[in-house]
Amino acid sequence: MNIIEVKSLKKYxxxxxxxxxxxxxxxxxxxxxxxxxxxxxxxTLIRMITGxxxxxxxxxxxxxxxxxxxxxxxxxxxMPEERGLYKKMKIGEQxxxxxxxxxxSKADAMKNIKYWFEKLxxxxxxxxxxxxxxxxxxxxxxxxxxxxxxxQLIILDEPFSGxxxxxxxxxxxxxxxxxxxxxxxxxxxxxMEQVEEICDHIILVNKGKKMIDGxxxxxxxxxxxxxxxxxxxxxxxxxxxxxxxxxxxxPKQLMLxxxxxxxxxxxxxxxxxxxxxxxxxxxxxxxxxxxxIKLVEDTTATRKFQEI
Amino acid sequence: xxxxxxxxxxxxxxxxxxxSFLITTIIVPLVITAFYAATIYLSTRKSNExxxxxxxxxxxxxxxxxxxxxxxxxxTLIKNETETSFVKKYKDKGYNAFIFxxxxxxxxxxxxxxxxSSLSLSTxxxxxxxxxxxxRNRELIANGINPNEFEKLNNAxxxxxxxxxxxxSKKGFAEISYIVSFACGLxxxxxxxxxxxxxxxxxxxxxxNRISEVVISSVRPFQLMMGKILGIGxxxxxxxxxxxxxxxxxxxxxxLFFPEVxxxxxxxxxxxNENISTIAETLQGISSxxxxxxxxxxxxxxxxxxxxxxxxxxxxxSVASEDQQEAQQLVLxxxxxIILGFVIMTxxxxxxNSTIAVFASIFPLTxxxxxxxxxxxxxxxxxxxxxxSLLIFSFMFFTWIAGKIYRIGILMYGKKxxxxxxxxxxxxxx
Numbered sequence: 001m002n003i004i005e006v007k008s009l010k011k012y013x014x015x016x017x018x019x020x021x022x023x024x025x026x027x028x029x030x031x032x033x034x035x036x037x038x039x040x041x042x043x044t045l046i047r048m049i050t051g052x053x054x055x056x057x058x059x060x061x062x063x064x065x066x067x068x069x070x071x072x073x074x075x076x077x078x079m080p081e082e083r084g085l086y087k088k089m090k091i092g093e094q095x096x097x098x099x100x101x102x103x104x105s106k107a108d109a110m111k112n113i114k115y116w117f118e119k120l121x122x123x124x125x126x127x128x129x130x131x132x133x134x135x136x137x138x139x140x141x142x143x144x145x146x147x148x149x150x151x152q153l154i155i156l157d158e159p160f161s162g163x164x165x166x167x168x169x170x171x172x173x174x175x176x177x178x179x180x181x182x183x184x185x186x187x188x189x190x191x192m193e194q195v196e197e198i199c200d201h202i203i204l205v206n207k208g209k210k211m212i213d214g215x216x217x218x219x220x221x222x223x224x225x226x227x228x229x230x231x232x233x234x235x236x237x238x239x240x241x242x243x244x245x246x247x248x249x250x251p252k253q254l255m256l257x258x259x260x261x262x263x264x265x266x267x268x269x270x271x272x273x274x275x276x277x278x279x280x281x282x283x284x285x286x287x288x289x290x291x292x293i294k295l296v297e298d299t300t301a302t303r304k305f306q307e308i
Numbered sequence: 309x310x311x312x313x314x315x316x317x318x319x320x321x322x323x324x325x326x327x328s329f330l331i332t333t334i335i336v337p338l339v340i341t342a343f344y345a346a347t348i349y350l351s352t353r354k355s356n357e358x359x360x361x362x363x364x365x366x367x368x369x370x371x372x373x374x375x376x377x378x379x380x381x382x383x384t385l386i387k388n389e390t391e392t393s394f395v396k397k398y399k400d401k402g403y404n405a406f407i408f409x410x411x412x413x414x415x416x417x418x419x420x421x422x423x424x425s426s427l428s429l430s431t432x433x434x435x436x437x438x439x440x441x442x443x444r445n446r447e448l449i450a451n452g453i454n455p456n457e458f459e460k461l462n463n464a465x466x467x468x469x470x471x472x473x474x475x476x477s478k479k480g481f482a483e484i485s486y487i488v489s490f491a492c493g494l495x496x497x498x499x500x501x502x503x504x505x506x507x508x509x510x511x512x513x514x515x516x517n518r519i520s521e522v523v524i525s526s527v528r529p530f531q532l533m534m535g536k537i538l539g540i541g542x543x544x545x546x547x548x549x550x551x552x553x554x555x556x557x558x559x560x561x562x563x564l565f566f567p568e569v570x571x572x573x574x575x576x577x578x579x580x581n582e583n584i585s586t587i588a589e590t591l592q593g594i595s596s597x598x599x600x601x602x603x604x605x606x607x608x609x610x611x612x613x614x615x616x617x618x619x620x621x622x623x624x625x626s627v628a629s630e631d632q633q634e635a636q637q638l639v640l641x642x643x644x645x646i647i648l649g650f651v652i653m654t655x656x657x658x659x660x661n662s663t664i665a666v667f668a669s670i671f672p673l674t675x676x677x678x679x680x681x682x683x684x685x686x687x688x689x690x691x692x693x694x695x696x697s698l699l700i701f702s703f704m705f706f707t708w709i710a711g712k713i714y715r716i717g718i719l720m721y722g723k724k725x726x727x728x729x730x731x732x733x734x735x736x737x738x
Contacts, residue, residue, distance in 0.1 A: 014732075050525045052719070070528070078525035082721060084518030089322070100314055101526040145522075 002064070003028040003153055003184040004049065009058035011044050018044040020208035021058070026153075026186065026201070031179050033199035033216075034188040035288075037296050041208040042188050043081065046155055049186070050078045062153075074103045077151035081158045081188075083142055085130045092126040095145055102149040109148065116144045120170065135162045143171055147178065154178065155186040160194060172198065192289040202288075204295060211295050220285040223294075226258040230271065232278040241270055255284070311527045315535025316542065319510070323543045333547050334554070341558040359431060362386045362398055362406035367418070369409060369442055381434055395422055407435065485684035486657050488597060492606050493653040493680035495548070499614055500646050500676070503544045504621040505639070510536055511625030511718070512635060520626075520718040529715040533626075534707075537618040544614070597684055605683055608696065613676025616703045617646065619710035626717030627725045638727070649674035656681030670695045672702035709734045 002025045011019040019041045026032045036042045047053040049060060051069030060067040062075065085094055092113070099109035117123050120140055130138055139162050147154060156175070160168045175198065179185055187199060195202060196216060204211040212219055231253050239246060239254065243262035248255040258267065264281070271278055323329055360382045363374065374383045384403075386394065391408040398406045405423035412418075419439065421427070445455040511533070514520045523532055620642055628634040652674060656665035660682040668678040669687075675695050679687075716733045717725070 047719075052521070052524055052529075073525060076525070078522075080518075080521040080525070082518045083522055085522070086322075086519055087517060097314075097318055098522070098526070101311060101523065142522075 001028050002026060003062070005059075005061040005064075006045075006049070007059040007061070009045070009048060009060065010056045011041075011048060011053060012056055017208045019048070019055075022203075022205065022208075022210045023058075024203050024210065024213055026184055028152075028184050029179055029182045030200045031175065031185045031187055031198055033195040033202035034186055034205065035190065035192070035195060035202055035292065036205035037190060040205045042205055043157065045205065046078070046080075046157060046186070046188060050076055050155065074149070075152045077102075077146040077149065077154045079142055079146040079154075079156045079159060081161075085138060085141065085145075087131040088129060090126070091122075091128050091130065091133075091141060094130065095141070095148065098145045099148045102151075104149050112148050112150070113144070116148065120144065120174075136164055136167050139163055140167060140171070143174070147174075147183075151183070153184045153186065155188070157188045158191075159187070160189075160191070190292075192287065192292055196288050204292065206296055212291075216288065219288070219291065223286050223291045224283070225286065227284040228256055228258070228264065228267070229280075229282050229284055230254045230256065230267075230278060231280045232271070232276055235274070235276065243267065243270065311531050312535045312538065315527070315532060316539040319536050319539025320542050320546075323540065324546065329543070329547075333550050337551055337554045337558070341554075345558075358382055359404045359427075360384065360402060361435070362394070362401070362403045364389055364391065364394060364406060364408045366411035367409045367413070368411070369439070369446065371446075374438075374442075376438055378434055378438075381431065383438070391420065391422075398422065399424060409439075485597065488602065489657045489660075489681050489684045490654070492602070492683055493650070493657070493677050496606075496610050496613055496680055497646065497650045497653070497677050499544050499548075499610060500617050501643075503540050503614065504617045504646075506540050507537055507618045508621040508625035508635065508639065510540065511622045511714070512628065515626060515718050524718070529718065530711045533619070533622050533711060533714050537615065537622060541611075541614055541618065602683055606680065609676040609679055609699070612699045612703045616672070616676075616699070616706050617642070619707040623710035623713040623717065623730070626714040627720070627730055641727075645673040646677070649677035653677045653681035660685040660687075666691060670698060672698045675699055 004026045006025070007023050008021050009019055009023070010017075010021055022041075022045060034042055034045065044053065048055050049067075051067070051073045054069075062072050089097070095113045096106060096109045099112065100106065104112070117125070122140065122144070125133070125137070125141070130141070133141065139159075143156075143159065146156070159171060159175075163171065175185060175187075187195070189195060199216060201215050202219065203213045212222075214222070227247065234249075234252065234254060239249075242259065243266055244256040244258050246254060246256050256267070258264075264283075268278070268281060358380055362384050363370065364386050370385065372385070374385060376383055386406070389397075391410075394406060394408075405421060405427060408420045408422070410418045410420070421432075421435070448455050448458055514523075514536075520529075520532070527535075621639070624635065624638045624642065628638050649668065652664060652668040656662070656669065656678055659665055665678060665682060668674040669682055670691060672695075676699065679695060713730055713733050717730075
């Protein structure tokens, strides 16, 4: 079942097409990666899903029903990229206030805050003020206030910026736990290594348009370039064949790209025939980072203002 | 609605719990009152001491006897002494000071006062009064006029003003009307200036701290804006109410703490009679004013005036945040009508029906302040109705416009925005 369905969403600003006809679906309980370079339109897209902006055209369905900003934002937890808290307010009070803005009762808010504060070892912070916290600490608090009201959909915009590896792992674990329990998560970032680790399904947005859409595995398959590594006892003389091209060579490893319609068996056969002892033969899939850079560089990376 | 209340209460309690609120609201009036009480206390206590003053009357203006009903100054005529001979003796004889009145009227200073220390201003005045009235009475008698008769002529003229309205005639109190009008206008002016700019700073702060987007993912931007405006308005009202209560308590508490003050007032019979009659007149004057009507209009103009301006201030705060100087520039055109309104109001309390006063009390950007200047006078019904409906209309208009600017402004970071762009946002379809 899809928690959210976005259908040909458009939002044009005076100087640019921020979101230009984007559609996608997110399955319930999945971690969805929204990728794109700076200025691609990610934030505008998210702001429409959170009801902050109204789309110029297109449709958003939440749980199969038309998205109603006023009531449905209570089902969403949004941690914006530009985020902050009231500096002079005490942490406990602040968490209660933000939870109540999401429509929780004071007692429920208290209960959930206690649960999360205990879980993330934040109990001693209750009477501190935000200005006394480090950046990483306030990031953690920010995360807690986003998930406090048990939203069905959590949107995290660059959630790990400013976190040390230990805390980043802590938050990552919590994201996995939430997804396991049925919460859907939109994870917006331009840090690819995190996406590969976390996301089930991704889309890549550039210049307001959707470039790719699929599971991480699927996309890697789609963008693979028939590159393999071969390890073994390689002869010292030049290795060449019409069926492959050597890209890289080291004493015990060969990286090659298949040519024409060669199959992997042909390659193996070629080496076996030459009496070369093979220890391993692996396919090299492109990293998301490579795909990302390739796609974004094809179009001009820095977005120019277009007339509409 | 519930969310506005939630935001309102946060804004309210954060401000009310601040130390600066406590200081301005409670300590400032306390200090002022304490200072005021101390001056009264000191000045009355001092006059309890009796000053003995000797008079050497060479010009013989007192004709051998001094009649004075001053209790704190004791005058004694000294004979057979000169200025130079008495200077050495007056201290030993127990006088605080002595005055030498020269018989030689060609001398530069005919009246010369010698004292051990400098005398208080009031003592000097009493002595001058004594000599002046003695001289005047002597002149009057010489011309065959009875000084008592002359005193009656000297009374200031009092005009009683009766205002005839359709509801009947009543006594008018121009001075009281003036003061009440001015005070109401001043209060609204202060409220708009200080709390309006607080709204602006509050919005700008939320934007700089990047809290706005977090909050508006839970509530509508308009709810956040209104909650803030109403919360700060409530802080202002609280402050006014505390001030009024404090003032009233102080006024009642002063006589309790300093009974001398009151006694002193009763003792100096002449002055106290006058005082009592002014107090009575003030009370009568205040009660003659249509209090209910004034309170209603004050609250109406205060509320709508504040709301109109606060929403404009909120819009400006949402647009300019990173750079304080930028906010200053943007806010200037908004401050102009407020200041102009205040200037016209100070004039309107004198000339409530002048063309400019009438116009400015109808024009919605100046009417909240200027109308207060005319409030104690009779205002034609059509003017009142037009002014009030224009203000209601402008309140709705500006809140609507400001809401649209605010919605865009709080999400714009790191970009300098001009008035031209702001106006474009205001009229763009959302």
